[in-house]
Amino acid sequence: MVSLSRLLFFIICCVLANVAIGSRVLELSDKFLEIHKEGQWLVMMYAPWCAHCKRLEPIWAHVAQYLHSSPVGVGRIDCTRFTKVAHSFKIKGFPTIIFLKGDQEFVYNGDRTRDEIVKFALRLSGPPVQEVTKTISFNTLKKDRDLYFLYVGERSGTLWDMYHEVANQFQPHAFFYQSHPVVVDKHAPIESTPALFVYKENVHYNFTGHSAITDADQLNETLYRWINAERFPTFPKVTRGNINQLFLTNKNLVLAVVEENQLEEIPPDMLEFRDMVESVIKRKREKYHDHFQFGWIANPDLVNSIAMMVVPLPSLIVINSTTNHHYIPEDEPEKLTPDVIETFLEQIRSESVPKYGGNSFAVRIYRSWFEVRSALASMWYGNPILTLVLFGLPAGFLSLICYNIWCPDIFDADDDEKESTGSSHIKKD
Structure with a gap:
């Protein structure tokens, strides 16, 4: 027989949650604060105007479908309507994914894919x-x-x-x-x-x-x-979602840098380069695994931000996860072979190769400037007219303000000079 408390809990959930047609995602309200410690919940905190939230919507629907037969309830809350919820969970950005189990709260920081989000929920549900x-x-x-x-x-x-x-x-x-x-x-x-x-x-x-x-x-x-x-594969794909976790290994992160198209396809030459880098750790795992975490990355912008330069594609970069220094081989990418890479890794271990970057104040300032410059360049190449409007109008208003501030003083100064000159002539007469 179903217990009275479970029945009441089910009724409350039905009252405060409207199930969207064709989706198993529960639309929750601020009433959720009264029952969020009952059962297990995977909740997306979102805002309707957030572009990242809109891109996550179809993925979130698949997550809810996959977890429908599990004890995890999948829902979402519009934090622009129910601000009390956002304040209670200290939401600072959108979308924010939280797993709730009793008094425990876990914020998801991984890749926003169905498989990774589902694994996150299944791990915590037991x-x-x-x-x-x-x-x-x-x-x-x-x-x-x-x-x-x-x-x-x-x-x-x-x-x-x-x-x-x-x-x-x-x-x-x-x-x-x-x-x-x-x-x-x-x-x-x-x-x-x-x-x-x-x-x-x-x-x-x-x-x-x-x-x-x-x-x-x-x-x-x-x-x-x-x-x-x-806890990581031997040669994982490195993304913005997992790179911070990889840094926690305190190893040197060896990255094969390639580029994907919108279908996540890699050109044959870059695929060959990636496989060549992977072969090093596959053949010499006992030798390098304790000191190096290998992987590949298809986000050149992220690597450019770390290296503070535009790296060629494909290329190899090694990042010290403890000091944030990075190393780049002197050889051209097409000249890199497994033996050359091994020699390069040995030089890193013996600290006999130049290192760049780090955590100094000057480096952080330069990295911030590089990221701003790269963002502006990306905006310009993507839509130069919009970029001119966004930055041209404020610059024009600023010019008018400066003109109104300084130019009247100049004209007034000329008038004063003329008046003083005229007065002197009168006195001479």
Whole structure:
């Protein structure tokens, strides 16, 4: 029998939420503040005039459709109408995506794609570590999860406690599971328990060395660093949504810079360059993985902002995520080979190559100027007439104001000189 509280909760939701035709997205109002701690919610805070919000609308509809059978309610709130909601959740920009679970609030900062948003919601909808009790479930996991962490052993002991604690911290960013040797069977190479793995690129990578660490603080720090570094694919696509998370690895970020068209297609020559850079980490993972995070980026504007110059396409750039310095090989892109790249990476590790950028005050000022200049240039090439109107009219008004301020003084000064001259003549007569 359905409990009275659940029935009341369902009725309240139906009253305050209007379901749009052809969509499973709930249109919420300020009444949502009364029930937002009941159940689980994935909510988009938006403004009708926001262009980014409009682009997200069809994606959000797909997210709601995908999560319809889950316990997560998907809705949206017009913060221009219900300002009390925006103030309560401290919304500073649009769109803002928030996952609510009881008293917990998680703000989504990843890529605004259906798959990434759905993964974010599914990770947070369950416990930090989910238990796998059937061997056949691993086939589903490998199909649906391109990356996950797996603890094999009993839910007790130092390693388990620390694994659960770190999983709680990284729950918005990765999937964490626990199972037993009999259940895991041949899906992971179990020699002894407890064991810890990360699964990605169809391979399990083992967390080694924990048995030799006796200090609890050292073990906790080592485990945290390992999970933080392994929660990304070996060669991910780097975007504005995930680059800040990649910086948290405290590694050197090695980026193959290419360009995509509107259909996300890469020209053959750039695709060949990207694959060549990927081959370095694929062949020498043991050598470079601890110090370098490889990836590729199809947003030249973002790279130009980091490098404070217009980089050629394709090209290679290495960014120190700790100091924000960057390195650019002296060789032309067409002359870069896996061996040349390896030599370049070794020079970075030995600090024998020039480094650029950083976090100094002068560099930040120059980067701001470069971004403003690039934005103006982009506006000019995109629509020169609109750019002239936007900047020409204020400049014209400013000129008129200056004219009215200074020119009358000049004319008055001339009149005064004439009057004083005339008076002197009268006195002489």
